[in-house]
Amino acid sequence: MLNTAQQHALRLLIQEGLPLVSRPYACLAEQIGSDEDSVRAILKDWQESKLIKRFGLVLNHHKLGYVANAMVVWDVPDDAVESIAAKLIGFSGVTLCYQRPRRLPQWRFNLFCMIHGKNRADVLAYIDDIVQQQNLQHIEHKVLFSTFQYKQRGGRYAVASAGAA
Template sequence: MSDASILDEIDRRIMLATQEGLPIVARPFAAVAEQVGIPEAEVIARFRFMQDQGIVRRVAAVPNHYRLGYTANGMTVWEVPLDVIDEAGQRLAALEYVSHCYRRPAKPPEWPYTLFAMVHAKDRAQVEARVMEMAALLGDLARSHTVLYSTKILKKTGLRIQG
């Protein structure tokens, strides 16, 4: 759990300046620093501190897969025994077309799946081909699997605070 009370007015201004995302420029932290009125190195140090404190989880690009032409997106779900789930997860997470991979508790008998991996592709045929590759890669580590296709785009947002 983080303690946001350790943040000061400069941290608040940094958050307000970046809550819609970092500027898309060669040196985004320098642009934020100019807007906030502090040196670039201080902006970077403050982000590191906020990450260390758990106030900011991560600083990362969040691509819009649809705009990049990846319109067939499927969450693959795998029934993997817990004693081999780490090995299976490492195999899937290493694939270039898997954007995120994580474990979740099963809810048998309706939901036996313990390992989830998001696959992005240009069309469903490509998703299906990739799922076949994944199944071959997992072999006997996975008992069963299915694909849940995206049906709508959800707006992803980052940190939000009041101005």
């Protein structure tokens, strides 16, 4: 078992990412003065309790050649959001899908998804396929391509006050 100070230290350490050694959990344990089993146990706890959202690697789509980044937004009747979202997430090209509040009169779209592709034509054709296959012609959507990414920093969320992504 890790005490509170060790748990806090562990969170700070893994915010920087997992140490890149063949036994990363042993390496973390050594840095906080604990043992590997305890570190693994608490990481599993944090995963199960959803404190840790994802435990994997994060791609830089742009660098990998997926330079067309589209935020596709839909104006969905509020009571149909879940059923439409269920259709969208069935497509492997849809990488994120969120319901968000409308900001009328400036913004009426309430369902957002992200689609990455190698070029704009591919992404637009992909969205057309989604609309055709799922009969979404009656739902207004807009495709907001990004023209420039100005800032991206890794998710670093201070836990200094037990706070963080």
